[in-house]
Amino acid sequence: MLRYVGLFLIATCLAWAPTASTASSPTVVEHALGSTAIHGNPARVVSLYQGATDTAVALGIEPVGVVESWTEKPMYRYLRQDLQEVTYLGLETQPDLERIAWLSPDLIVGARNRHRTIYPLLERIAPTVIPGNVYDFKALLELMAKATGRVARGDELLAQWQARVDDFRARIRRKLGDQWPQEVAILSFRADHARIYYAGFARTVLDELGFAAPADHRKEGWGIKLTSQESIPAMDAEAVFIFMEDDPAVRRTYETWSSHPLWKNLQAVRQADVYHVDPVTWNMGAGIIAANRMLDELYQHYNLEQPDHQECPQC
Amino acid sequence: MLTSLLARTSGTLICLGLLLVAMVSSLAFGHIPVSLDMLVTSLLDYDSGSLEHLVIRTERFSRTVTAMIVGAGLAIAGVLMQTLTRNPLASPGILGINAGAMFFVVVGATLFSLTSPSELVWAAFTGAATAAFLVYFLGQEAGRGISPVRTVLAGVAVTALFVSFAQGLLILNQDRFESILFWLAGSVSGRELDAIAPLLPGFFLALLIALLLSRQLNLLGLDDEVIRGLGLRVGQVRLLIGLVVIVLAGTSVAMAGLIGFVGLIVPHMARGIFGTDHRWLLPLSAILGATLLLAADTVARLVIPPQEIPVGVMTALLGTPLFLHLARHVRKVS
Numbered sequence: 010m011l012r013y014v015g016l017f018l019i020a021t022c023l024a025w026a027p028t029a030s031t032a033s034s035p036t037v038v039e040h041a042l043g044s045t046a047i048h049g050n051p052a053r054v055v056s057l058y059q060g061a062t063d064t065a066v067a068l069g070i071e072p073v074g075v076v077e078s079w080t081e082k083p084m085y086r087y088l089r090q091d092l093q094e095v096t097y098l099g100l101e102t103q104p105d106l107e108r109i110a111w112l113s114p115d116l117i118v119g120a121r122n123r124h125r126t127i128y129p130l131l132e133r134i135a136p137t138v139i140p141g142n143v144y145d146f147k148a149l150l151e152l153m154a155k156a157t158g159r160v161a162r163g164d165e166l167l168a169q170w171q172a173r174v175d176d177f178r179a180r181i182r183r184k185l186g187d188q189w190p191q192e193v194a195i196l197s198f199r200a201d202h203a204r205i206y207y208a209g210f211a212r213t214v215l216d217e218l219g220f221a222a223p224a225d226h227r228k229e230g231w232g233i234k235l236t237s238q239e240s241i242p243a244m245d246a247e248a249v250f251i252f253m254e255d256d257p258a259v260r261r262t263y264e265t266w267s268s269h270p271l272w273k274n275l276q277a278v279r280q281a282d283v284y285h286v287d288p289v290t291w292n293m294g295a296g297i298i299a300a301n302r303m304l305d306e307l308y309q310h311y312n313l314e315q316p317d318h319q320e321c322p323q324c
Numbered sequence: 325m326l327t328s329l330l331a332r333t334s335g336t337l338i339c340l341g342l343l344l345v346a347m348v349s350s351l352a353f354g355h356i357p358v359s360l361d362m363l364v365t366s367l368l369d370y371d372s373g374s375l376e377h378l379v380i381r382t383e384r385f386s387r388t389v390t391a392m393i394v395g396a397g398l399a400i401a402g403v404l405m406q407t408l409t410r411n412p413l414a415s416p417g418i419l420g421i422n423a424g425a426m427f428f429v430v431v432g433a434t435l436f437s438l439t440s441p442s443e444l445v446w447a448a449f450t451g452a453a454t455a456a457f458l459v460y461f462l463g464q465e466a467g468r469g470i471s472p473v474r475t476v477l478a479g480v481a482v483t484a485l486f487v488s489f490a491q492g493l494l495i496l497n498q499d500r501f502e503s504i505l506f507w508l509a510g511s512v513s514g515r516e517l518d519a520i521a522p523l524l525p526g527f528f529l530a531l532l533i534a535l536l537l538s539r540q541l542n543l544l545g546l547d548d549e550v551i552r553g554l555g556l557r558v559g560q561v562r563l564l565i566g567l568v569v570i571v572l573a574g575t576s577v578a579m580a581g582l583i584g585f586v587g588l589i590v591p592h593m594a595r596g597i598f599g600t601d602h603r604w605l606l607p608l609s610a611i612l613g614a615t616l617l618l619a620a621d622t623v624a625r626l627v628i629p630p631q632e633i634p635v636g637v638m639t640a641l642l643g644t645p646l647f648l649h650l651a652r653h654v655r656k657v658s
Contacts, residue, residue: 237383269382
């Protein structure tokens with residue numbers, strides 16, 4: 010409670026402090042929790058979730074403050090070199106509001122499910138935008154490009170992405186023939202259970218690339234957790250993508266599950282269409298750079314040639 | 325309540341029958357359907373090429389055994405605790421044992437990066453024992469032995485302490501939290517018998533001691549002076565029972581995580597049916613506890629396949645109506 014009172018005072022002071030007057034009229038950005046007026050081109054950006062950090066870097070912004078990553082702490086390796094001066098604000102689930110206020114940002118990007126309740130406070134610190142769906146990295150890119158006055162850069166990134174998607178779709182159709190569109194499953198292993206993902210960042214990208222999902226995986230919700238190896242057949246698909254942390258307990262779970270005869274009986278395993286992919290890229294990054302890196306991995310896994318000029322623009 | 329020997333014997337046979345039904349269901353039902361024939365041949369004439377045989381032998385057999393051991397262990401620990409503290413609300417959950425195991429597992433997983441089941445089992449067991457010792461000694465009243473009220477208060481305090489520490493650690497290490505989620509919710513699935521095997525000799529020894537102490541346990545309901553007058557060494561018996569409780573409850577929690585309710589409810593169910601004579605109460609509690617946990621685990625995997633509901637949730641769902649029915653029924657008869 011005290012924390013909020015303190016924060017309220019700080020926020021009030023900030024609100025009263027004379028703001029730099031800009032001649033131009035403010036940009037009004039519509040987002041999931043309302044509309045926000047933004048003056049000028051914000052340079053001091055605070056990112057409160059992983060996808061926004063990735064997108065900021067793609068737009069050529071080094072945020073003044075970001076929340077810690079979930080693994081490879083404090084920040085995913087693929088973003089580290091672009092985030093050398095950054096201030097860490099704690100976890101995505103509980104960012105340090107006082108430190109955010111001290112950074113005196115001029116734009117904050119949060120996530121709806123995480124920061125809905127603190128949105129009123131964030132708004133007092135700086136103009137805050139909240140994208141609608143955390144998995145929709147393209148909408149996020151457009152939103153952040155508009156909010157930071159980098160629409161041209163945003164459009165360029167989207168055009169690059171679209172060109173790569175078109176290229177990939179054309180090549181994989183040629184390669185797989187009538188086996189395209191392929192039904193793929195997204196699996197993950199944890200220390201004490203396995204997961205099937207029905208939705209998420211990876212599925213959003215795979216959908217856009219034209220991959221299909223097995224009928225049983227087209228369901229509501231993010232996915233399911235499995236504890237019994239008896240349910241391995243529920244994982245089946247024409248190809249499976251597996252991501253997991255590099256951790257002894259996780260590896261042991263994977264070894265136990267993947268040595269089970271039911272696992273060896275899966276269609277994807279029999280045809281050797283099992284692809285191990287990077288958990289950070291597929292499940293954590295959640296921005297346009299991560300999407301491009303995912304596409305790079307897919308080009309590799311399917312042995313598709315990539316046009317030189319088209320490689321991941323940010324990697 | 326069943327009073328005559330004949331009634332009790334037939335009651336016991338019915339309970340054993342229920343246990344058998346629960347065992348067979350636990351082996352037969354799951355994501356992959358298995359016929360009864362298949363079940364019998366998988367046990368008698370194992371064919372490693374058959375998928376069904378394999379599922380029964382590798383997956384369902386170990387969880388059936390685990391559920392039975394844990395159910396029986398928790399139920400007997402509950403009976404002993406209730407008798408020892410003369411408190412009908414005593415159970416491993418209320419006396420801090422679950423919280424102690426949880427705290428040690430969380431510390432092990434977050435600070436020492438313990439990950440393998442065999443390491444976590446020992447962390448849980450040590451935690452359960454530590455909490456139980458704490459509560460046992462905090463619950464002593466100078467010169468009077470164990471005080472029921474003090475014990476419950478000590479249990480609540482120790483639980484609060486351990487749970488708050490564990491929660492603090494989990495909030496700081498949220499990714500670790502995910503990896504012990506199923507242990508925290510209680511689960512008998514995916515247990516490798518190898519990991520729990522080292523705990524079993526102690527467990528069965530404790531079980532045997534408990535059964536041998538039936539007569540002494542019957543006397544513990546009396547006043548301390550009366551007991552001493554009857555020639556029983558109260559202090560020593562209490563200490564021994566305390567140790568037995570720690571081994572039984574500690575092993576159960578280490579094997580299956582936090583499964584509430586069995587230790588509280590099953591003793592009352594058994595007492596409602598068979599009375600307070602521990603020579604009947606202890607074995608029947610064990611049978612009923614094993615049956616309840618087996619049934620709960622079987623239902624837990626059938627509700628939303630291929631997912632499973634935490635078995636701790638199912639024990640509460642199945643146990644409560646049974647318990648309420650029994651409570652009403654017993655009142656009507658008396």
